[in-house]
Amino acid sequence: xxxxxxxxxxxxxxxxxxxxxxxPQRGExxxxxxxxxxxxxxxxxxxxxxxxxxxPLIPVADGAGEIVALGEGVTRFGVGDRVVAHAKxxxxxxxxxxxxxxxxxxxxxxxxxxxYVALPANAIVPIPPHLSFEAASTLxxxxxxxxxxxxxxxxxxxxxxxxxxxxxxxxxxLQLAKAAGATVIITSSSDEKLERAKxxxxxxxxxxxxxxxxxxxxxxxxxxxxxxxxVETGGTxxxxxxxxxxxxxxxxxxxxxxxxxxxxxxxxxxxxxxxxVLGNNTGSVSDLRDAARAIxxxxxxxxxxxVFSQNEATEAYTHMAAGGLHFxxxxxxxxx
Ligand SMILES: NC(=O)c1ccc[n+]([C@@H]2O[C@H](COP(=O)([O-])OP(=O)(O)OC[C@H]3O[C@@H](n4cnc5c(N)ncnc54)[C@H](OP(=O)(O)O)[C@@H]3O)[C@@H](O)[C@H]2O)c1
Numbered sequence: 001x002x003x004x005x006x007x008x009x010x011x012x013x014x015x016x017x018x019x020x021x022x023x024p025q026r027g028e029x030x031x032x033x034x035x036x037x038x039x040x041x042x043x044x045x046x047x048x049x050x051x052x053x054x055x056p057l058i059p060v061a062d063g064a065g066e067i068v069a070l071g072e073g074v075t076r077f078g079v080g081d082r083v084v085a086h087a088k089x090x091x092x093x094x095x096x097x098x099x100x101x102x103x104x105x106x107x108x109x110x111x112x113x114x115x116y117v118a119l120p121a122n123a124i125v126p127i128p129p130h131l132s133f134e135a136a137s138t139l140x141x142x143x144x145x146x147x148x149x150x151x152x153x154x155x156x157x158x159x160x161x162x163x164x165x166x167x168x169x170x171x172x173x174l175q176l177a178k179a180a181g182a183t184v185i186i187t188s189s190s191d192e193k194l195e196r197a198k199x200x201x202x203x204x205x206x207x208x209x210x211x212x213x214x215x216x217x218x219x220x221x222x223x224x225x226x227x228x229x230x231v232e233t234g235g236t237x238x239x240x241x242x243x244x245x246x247x248x249x250x251x252x253x254x255x256x257x258x259x260x261x262x263x264x265x266x267x268x269x270x271x272x273x274x275x276x277v278l279g280n281n282t283g284s285v286s287d288l289r290d291a292a293r294a295i296x297x298x299x300x301x302x303x304x305x306x307v308f309s310q311n312e313a314t315e316a317y318t319h320m321a322a323g324g325l326h327f328x329x330x331x332x333x334x335x336x
Contacts, residue, residue: 003114005056007046008165012323014059014313022110022118026069029121031083033065034133036112036310036332039141039168040258043321046108053107059313060332061087064127064137074121082127082143084139084292085112086285089123093286101281112312113139116335128296134200138302138329139292144283145255146172146231147291150180152231154276157181162218162245162272163225164208164234166193169255171328173231174200179298182228185221187214193327200303213314215241220299226250226273236260248273255280258323259303301335303328310334 001021007013024030036229037172042060044050064084067077076081089109091100105111128137143319155161157183161171164190177184178201185204186197194205204221206214219226226247232239233256240263246252252275269275282290305326314334319325 001115003058003110003220004313006046006059006313007056009046009053009055011043011046011317012314013046016311017056019058019114021116024069024074024118026072026101027074027122028071028118028119029074029077029083029124030069030071030116030118030171031085031124032068032116033063033066033112033114033334035137035334036060037062037142038316038320038332039136040256040320041141042106046317047321050107054103057106057114058226060112060113061104061141062108062137063105063117064133064139065117065255069114071118071121076121077124082133082286083115083124083138084127084136085119086123086288087140087282089120089285091284092122093284095285096281098255112334113313115335121286125285125292128292130299131302132297134304134331134333137331138172138304139295140288141152141282142168142172142329143295143302144288144291145169145174145280147294148280148283148287149173149229149231149253149255150176151254152276152280155180155182155229158184159229160185160222160227162242163187163213164230164232164242165189165239165258166197166327167233167258168329169233169268170231171197174202175300175303176294176298178302179294185218185227189324196327202259212276213241215245218245221245229253231254236261236263239263239265243269243275246273246275249276251276251278252282253278304331305329307331307333310336
């Protein structure tokens with residue numbers, strides 16, 4: 001089969017390759033891959049900033065496609081079913097032990113930039129009927145993480161949610177939070193992106209370049225209380241302000257490192273406000289299934305900013321690595 005390989009950790013080290021087509025084993029399905037979605041983690045792998053990859057590898061963790069063959073014993077799915085694949089196929093549900101965490105698509109398992117992939121039937125989820133392959137390919141990492149953020153903070157009508165930047169996770173969380181009846185405050189470096197977020201339902205817009213003390217603005221907007229949920233995607237440059245912007249008893253959902261992974265923390269506000277500082281590692285297949293069901297029920301259309309072909313991997317990765325160029329998700333449409 002045809003594939004794109006990443007030969008070494010460099011954003012320009014992609015090459016066309018011909019590799020053996022996988023055979024679905026017992027309990028597996030063979031998927032013809034139709035779309036793949038880029039995440040920050042893929043860029044980290046291709047930049048040498050993520051532990052574990054062995055090169056060459058078939059890159060990109062997230063993907064969607066249709067089942068073309070069933071391994072022995074598979075009864076839950078049929079040929080022709082449209083599915084998304086979880087990036088960590090061993091993590092079906094519950095608390096992950098090392099066994100569940102050791103394998104990840106695009107790092108230690110073949111990723112989505114190939115014609116076919118064989119995966120356990122337990123690791124795939126049906127695509128909500130209203131979604132294209134391209135839109136659905138964004139579900140596993142960004143969609144599941146956004147869904148887990150809302151659940152972690154029990155977000156519902158009246159909740160206040162703060163989102164940092166307008167990347168994939170923030171925009172998914174915006175859409176899910178509005179569907180749940182929450183008030184959303186979103187920040188961005190760009191007024192034009194803030195207007196796009198407003199069109200998706202964002203209630204309050206803060207340009208973090210024009211207003212570097214955006215946490216103070218969050219407090220102004222919430223009568224000094226702060227937000228019930230802050231989705232902390234920024235890392236080094238944003239963590240302390242995110243602590244300040246979180247309401248007493250609120251949830252600081254600590255997931256990202258867009259500006260770096262190290263932060264100096266004053267523990268006192270966390271202690272005094274009794275914050276729930278929660279880490280998250282995307283989620284399990286069960287979480288993905290719940291996220292897909294919610295996105296299907298709410299009729300949410302994932303925001304795909306730009307679609308690349310599989311032959312434009314360097315362009316796509318460079319686009320994401322540049323930071324600030326996209327709004328929502330970057331996707332590969334796969335046509336071999
Ligand atoms: N732990 C998990 O479960 C999990 C899951 C998914 C993602 N993540 C992590 O979460 C982070 C975001 O992921 P993503 O896929 O949404 O990334 P992304 O699509 O690349 O979005 C990054 C966005 O961050 C914003 N940004 C950059 N500097 C900022 C700053 N100083 N203050 C506020 N916003 C800033 C930019 O928004 P503007 O252009 O609007 O300024 C940019 O578009 C990444 O670190 C990723 O690895 C973690």
